[in-house]
Amino acid sequence: MTIASQAATATQVYQLYIRASQQEVWDAITNPAIVAKFFHGAQVESTYEVGSKLRSLSPDGSDTWGDNTILECDPPRRMVHTWRSLYDPVLAAEPESRVTWEIEAQPGGFAKLTLVHDRLDASPKTAASVQGWSYILSNLKTVMETGEALPPIM
Amino acid sequence: MVMPVDDEDLVFKALADSTRRLLLDRLFERDGLSLIELEAEVPQLTRFGVMKHLRVLEEAGLVVTRKQGRHKHHYLNSMPIRVIYERWIDKYRDRRAAALLELRDQLESPR
Numbered sequence: 001m002t003i004a005s006q007a008a009t010a011t012q013v014y015q016l017y018i019r020a021s022q023q024e025v026w027d028a029i030t031n032p033a034i035v036a037k038f039f040h041g042a043q044v045e046s047t048y049e050v051g052s053k054l055r056s057l058s059p060d061g062s063d064t065w066g067d068n069t070i071l072e073c074d075p076p077r078r079m080v081h082t083w084r085s086l087y088d089p090v091l092a093a094e095p096e097s098r099v100t101w102e103i104e105a106q107p108g109g110f111a112k113l114t115l116v117h118d119r120l121d122a123s124p125k126t127a128a129s130v131q132g133w134s135y136i137l138s139n140l141k142t143v144m145e146t147g148e149a150l151p152p153i154m
Numbered sequence: 155m156v157m158p159v160d161d162e163d164l165v166f167k168a169l170a171d172s173t174r175r176l177l178l179d180r181l182f183e184r185d186g187l188s189l190i191e192l193e194a195e196v197p198q199l200t201r202f203g204v205m206k207h208l209r210v211l212e213e214a215g216l217v218v219t220r221k222q223g224r225h226k227h228h229y230l231n232s233m234p235i236r237v238i239y240e241r242w243i244d245k246y247r248d249r250r251a252a253a254l255l256e257l258r259d260q261l262e263s264p265r
Contacts, residue, residue, distance in 0.1 A: 010186070011185065011186050011220075011227075011229065012185070012229070013185075013218045013220065013229035013230075013231055014231060014232070014233050015215060015218045015231045015233055016215075016233040016234075016237065017215075114218070116220070131232075134232050134233060134236045135236070137233060137236075138233070138236045138237060138240055141237070142240075
């Protein structure tokens with residue numbers, strides 16, 4: 001892999017507008033019942049306190065998908081947590097990366113959600129796989145605006 | 155600055171220009187470029203031209219800028235295209251597109 005293409009994947013930015021308040025978006029991304037709707041049915045548990053774990057399991061609870069740590073938490077604006085893709089042994093072997101959620105209130109009853117997945121420099125396979133954020137976040141928008149999830153992609 | 159909110163017109167207008175699509179292609183290959191780096195990627199454009207096109211892309215939400223230290227980095231944001239994809243393509247794909255592809259296959263298949 002060349003330096004240029006490593007740089008290309010080191011930081012990924014996803015930004016979208018959701019017809020909801022800042023608080024509603026925050027509640028959605030920290031409410032396990034709603035996270036399950038937009039994140040492949042994952043079972044998530046966390047107290048969302050700095051230093052606490054952010055664990056996620058497969059829908060039936062048999063596989064660990066994530067065992068991350070909350071690095072920053074500033075409701076309803078900002079949350080930062082570590083990322084390792086434990087659902088795939090090849091991805092899990094790569095170094096830890098970082099996910100930042102930023103929610104800003106917007107005029108007209110909208111919130112702007114920005115997700116930055118960075119520190120991916122040494123994790124090229126994870127970088128390629130987490131481009132699935134676009135599906136996840138689009139699903140979050142659909143869930144919040146219509147109450148229904150998109151059809152599964154796989 | 156006026157923030158774009160769910161404005162498909164802005165996205166379609168931003169995409170309806172080959173130079174702006176070129177800038178997006180460059181960011182797809184190398185994300186997070188600074189203005190100076192982007193200028194070097196499209197030597198046929200002046201700095202003013204690059205800035206003008208970047209502003210249109212930013213207003214459409216297709217490019218998001220982040221400051222890191224003294225540098226401003228430009229990132230390709232795929233979400234507006236994703237939203238349009240789901241709104242305009244996914245919706246019709248199963249019905250019309252499948253029917254048309256089937257028709258094409260029938261017409262093109264050797265008898």
